[in-house]
Amino acid sequence: MVKTLNNENFEQETSKGVVLVDFWAPWCGPCRMQSPIIDELDEEMGDKVTFAKVNIDDNEKLSEEFRIMSIPMLLIKKDGQIVDTLIGLHNKTKLIDVLNKYI
Numbered sequence: 001m002v003k004t005l006n007n008e009n010f011e012q013e014t015s016k017g018v019v020l021v022d023f024w025a026p027w028c029g030p031c032r033m034q035s036p037i038i039d040e041l042d043e044e045m046g047d048k049v050t051f052a053k054v055n056i057d058d059n060e061k062l063s064e065e066f067r068i069m070s071i072p073m074l075l076i077k078k079d080g081q082i083v084d085t086l087i088g089l090h091n092k093t094k095l096i097d098v099l100n101k102y103i
Contacts, residue, residue: 003052015080019050023073030089
């Protein structure tokens with residue numbers, strides 16, 4: 001199940017293993033297209049990767065901390081360290097290729 005992260009739980013939930021965080025907003029069209037792809041990946045790869053979402057409208061502190069200028073923005077962390085950032089809409093194949101580098 002894709003986790004919902006916020007200002008309070010972000011650090012703890014992204015500190016271990018490989019985590020893909022989708023920074024999004026309800027008004028963002030490409031974000032709404034990215035979301036089902038993230039859900040599919042969670043079903044297929046959820047045993048190896050944690051998938052999470054951050055609503056930037058509700059979590060301005062995180063938006064500022066990560067300097068979110070364009071969404072969707074996908075942040076990949078491994079053991080608490082940022083290892084990759086993807087901006088814009090990405091297809092499933094591209095995301096699988098990127099995630100496999102860190103698993």
